[in-house]
Amino acid sequence: MVTRHNLLVTTCLLALTVVSRSYAAPNGRIVGGADAAIGQFPHQVSLQRDDGSHTCGGSIISENFVITAAHCVVVGNGIEPYPARYYQVRVGSIQRTLGGLLLKLKRIIVHKGYGNFLNDIALLELEKPLVFTENIQPIELAEEEVPSGEDVIISGWGRLSTSGPIPNRMQWNTLKALNTEECEEAIQMGDDSLICLAHNPDNGACFGDSGGPATYNGKLVGLSNFVYDGCGSANPDGYTKVAYADHREWIRENSGV
Incomplete structure (x- = not known):
């Protein structure tokens, strides 16, 4: 069984809960990583706030859905998501600030069992279906x-x-x-x-x-x-x-x- 008596002290969540704004997470880069090539990860998306700032990653799984972590989109420590209008996704680009397409969200669905680091899944339904290209593909x-x-x-x-x-x-x-x-x-x-x-x-x-x-x-x-x-x-x-x-x-x- 999993023991978690000290986990909140020794573990650092990837989306910080102590941010100055009311929703989501900070920005960043993989530790010790290498630059991705164009088209290397056509399923990868940048989940962004409505002001264009990167907050989390995600993956295209169909023309209508992206999958990400629940803790990227929930209010506080609960399971209620923020309104979909607070977010957008950039697809088809290895740059988080330009290229590809910016798409609005229609709906956010959070796993109702999310909590204590388990069932950390959310689905992002896109406002309009994707048109797949060489750089935009489901995984x-x-x-x-x-x-x-x-x-x-x-x-x-x-x-x-x-x-x-x-x-x-x-x-x-x-x-x-x-x-x-x-x-x-x-x-x-x-x-x-x-x-x-x-x-x-x-x-x-x-x-x-x-x-x-x-x-x-x-x-x-x-x-x-x-x-x-x-x-x-x-x-x-x-x-x-x-x-x-x-x-x-x-x-x-x-x-x-």
Whole structure:
């Protein structure tokens, strides 16, 4: 079982809850990452506030839906989302401030079981269906577990370090999958609905990567959820597991994917 008696002290959520404005998160870049190439991650989106500032990542899963983390869009610690009009997504660009298309949201759907780092999933229904191009493509959702020790790719605009600079160009990095028992041993978060991704110090996810994709064999296996002991620590990062049966069923019921 997962033990969390000290988690709020030792864990740093990717979307800060103590921001000056009333909604969402900070900006950023993946720790230790490399520049993404044009078209390398056509499923990746930048979830932005209505003022154009990047707040989280996300992935296109159909012409009508983007998937991201619940904590990117909920009010406080609850499960009620902010109004869809507060957000937009940039698709088809590796730059968070230009290129591609900016799209409005029609609706935000949050998993009703979200809380205590679990079921951290939300669906963003687009105001108008996407037209797929070379740089705008959906990603297939994983149905199977990632074997321990396999390479998993993460991407996004998370910070270089906990208080580091914010690049305009998308970053990516390669982490290692851990199984449930290994995750429990490392950070006491061995829940079947999570996937932990190990990395060397000065690598991994950071603020602004929330909700962004972790992929294995070209399929979406995880959504960036939390980091432990700050960005780029020696501890693995936590991702919401897409292949978890309850998560896949919830996604199907709410998006048809």
